[in-house]
Every structure is written in C-alpha cells, then in structure tokens.
Amino acid sequence: MLDAMQQRIDKMPDAMRIRRQTVEHTFGTLKQWMGATHFRTRGLKNVGTEMSLCVLAYNIKRVIAILGMPAALAAVGR
Numbered sequence: 001m002l003d004a005m006q007q008r009i010d011k012m013p014d015a016m017r018i019r020r021q022t023v024e025h026t027f028g029t030l031k032q033w034m035g036a037t038h039f040r041t042r043g044l045k046n047v048g049t050e051m052s053l054c055v056l057a058y059n060i061k062r063v064i065a066i067l068g069m070p071a072a073l074a075a076v077g078r
Contacts, residue, residue, distance in 0.1 A: 030054050
C-alpha cells in the first residue's frame with residue numbers, strides 16, 4: 001500500500017504541495033476553534049463524534065461566508 005502511494009507521489013510531485021495548501025488550512029482552523037491540539041473527549045468513538053461536529057460547524061460557517069445567510073437558509077429549505 002505504501003509503495004503504491006509513493007509511486008503516485010513520484011508521478012505527481014506537486015500533488016502533495018497542492019493538498020497541503022487546501023487541507024492544512026482547514027485543520028489549522030479547526031485546531032484554533034478547539035483551543036489547542038487536543039480533543040475534549042476520550043475514546044475513539046467520542047473523538048470521532050467531536051471531530052465530525054467540528055467539521056460540520058466548519059462547513060456551515062464556510063457556506064454562510066460564501067453564500068451569505070439568506071442564501072444559506074434558502075438552500076436548506078427554510
């Protein structure tokens with residue numbers, strides 16, 4: 001599995017740079033919202049739930065920032 005991934009990276013060396021630019025910003029924002037680099041809960045299931053809620057909040061905030069509140073509410077059928 002790791003060999004296949006390394007082959008893909010070797011074919012497209014710029015892919016990791018592009019991924020870092022798009023993904024790392026999101027994780028940095030989530031870490032800032034959470035106040036640190038740790039989760040407030042324990043256990044894989046609870047941490048997964050906490051992370052899912054953080055990602056949901058991030059996505060909702062982005063939709064509102066891009067579309068504006070009236071269009072975001074209209075998009076969810078309100």
